[in-house]
Amino acid sequence: MAATPNAPNGLPPGAYMMPFPPPGLVYAYPPPPPPPAGYAPFPPPPAPSAVTRPKRKQVKMACTNCAAACKRCDEARPCERCLKYGIADSCMDGVRKERKKGIKRGPYKRKNKLAQPDNQPYNGYTPNGDGQWPPSGDQTNGGVPNGHPAMPPQFMPPPEGYYPYYYPPHLATRPAAPRPTLERRRLAKRTAAAAIVLPAPSGIPSYPYAAENAEGKNGAPSGTNAEAAAEQSKKKKRGRVTEDGAAVSKTKKAKRPAASVDAAAKESSDDGSPVVSAATINGNGTGNGTGADPHPPVVAAV
DNA sequence: GAGCTCGGACCTTCAATGCA
DNA sequence: GCATTGAAGGTCCGAGCTCG
Ligand SMILES: [Zn+2]
Ligand SMILES: [Zn+2]
Numbered sequence: 001m002a003a004t005p006n007a008p009n010g011l012p013p014g015a016y017m018m019p020f021p022p023p024g025l026v027y028a029y030p031p032p033p034p035p036p037a038g039y040a041p042f043p044p045p046p047a048p049s050a051v052t053r054p055k056r057k058q059v060k061m062a063c064t065n066c067a068a069a070c071k072r073c074d075e076a077r078p079c080e081r082c083l084k085y086g087i088a089d090s091c092m093d094g095v096r097k098e099r100k101k102g103i104k105r106g107p108y109k110r111k112n113k114l115a116q117p118d119n120q121p122y123n124g125y126t127p128n129g130d131g132q133w134p135p136s137g138d139q140t141n142g143g144v145p146n147g148h149p150a151m152p153p154q155f156m157p158p159p160e161g162y163y164p165y166y167y168p169p170h171l172a173t174r175p176a177a178p179r180p181t182l183e184r185r186r187l188a189k190r191t192a193a194a195a196i197v198l199p200a201p202s203g204i205p206s207y208p209y210a211a212e213n214a215e216g217k218n219g220a221p222s223g224t225n226a227e228a229a230a231e232q233s234k235k236k237k238r239g240r241v242t243e244d245g246a247a248v249s250k251t252k253k254a255k256r257p258a259a260s261v262d263a264a265a266k267e268s269s270d271d272g273s274p275v276v277s278a279a280t281i282n283g284n285g286t287g288n289g290t291g292a293d294p295h296p297p298v299v300a301a302v
Numbered sequence: 303g304a305g306c307t308c309g310g311a312c313c314t315t316c317a318a319t320g321c322a
Numbered sequence: 323g324c325a326t327t328g329a330a331g332g333t334c335c336g337a338g339c340t341c342g
Binding site for chain 2: 323324325326327328329330331332333334335336337338339340341342
């Protein structure tokens with residue numbers, strides 16, 4: 001297989017392992033500040049076998065379009081993706097749901113109660129004879145909790161919020177005025193029937209949103225439109241089907257490390273409600289069995 | 303081949319809990 | 323009061339699929 005330019009998470013191998021981004025490598029976020037004196041700019045690239053995926057950095061709030069499409073967004077408004085697809089006029093922040101309060105929890109396990117004494121292995125890492133941690137390159141932040149006190153100061157940790165992000169040189173600058181894209185055309189086609197128009201703030205063009213999506217979590221669509229939407233979503237459902245017609249999860253992804261906790265927890269929190277996929281702008285409204293809506297309905301901020 | 307769909311891995315936030 | 327825990331609620335990766 002040809003070497004892919006990107007690591008599994010879309011970042012180049014050894015992301016933020018280079019002092020300066022080469023041509024074509026730009027930061028998804030503003031350039032990092034220069035490292036303080038005494039720090040090497042970035043850790044040297046680890047041996048290929050030691051490459052672990054860097055922590056994925058998320059934006060605080062994806063725009064409605066990216067959230068619906070489950071695609072990477074950025075802090076800018078309009079965001080990169082909306083600009084690319086010519087839907088900048090509908091690029092806006094959604095509304096974050098407030099966290100539920102008053103939920104009782106069981107007793108906590110005290111992980112840190114037996115504080116790990118110095119010179120004790122931590123997550124498989126062991127300080128050397130001087131009580132010093134081995135130089136970076138033997139370790140990354142993958143799997144090491146943020147802010148681990150014994151993180152050796154030899155190299156500046158990846159600046160918070162900064163990831164080098166590869167764009168082909170010809171895309172390193174924002175496209176000026178993209179022509180109407182396929183996405184845009186499909187988008188219009190898809191939402192032409194069951195769409196409502198949200199009142200737009202002055203100066204911001206309104207954007208059609210699928211009605212059932214604007215309804216809220218899991219839509220609970222009702223009426224013929226909803227049924228049609230559900231039916232359509234069934235047809236759209238991916239996932240292979242066994243001979244007896246049972247749906248088979250399409251997921252064949254290799255299990256990513258350190259996910260068991262979430263998976264188990266989410267499985268137990270499944271509310272068992274049927275998964276209903278509704279036609280949406282450029283995303284969907286299906287559940288992922290977590291109880292939380294994975295591709296949440298998008299509500300435009302006003 | 304570019305773009306779309308969507309399951310689920312991964313990340314961030316913050317209320318609940320526990321200890322000093 | 324503060325540190326820790328862990329779940330809620332979010333982002334977005336990436337395989338499989340569709341469409342021009
Ligand atoms: Zn966006
Ligand atoms: Zn956007």
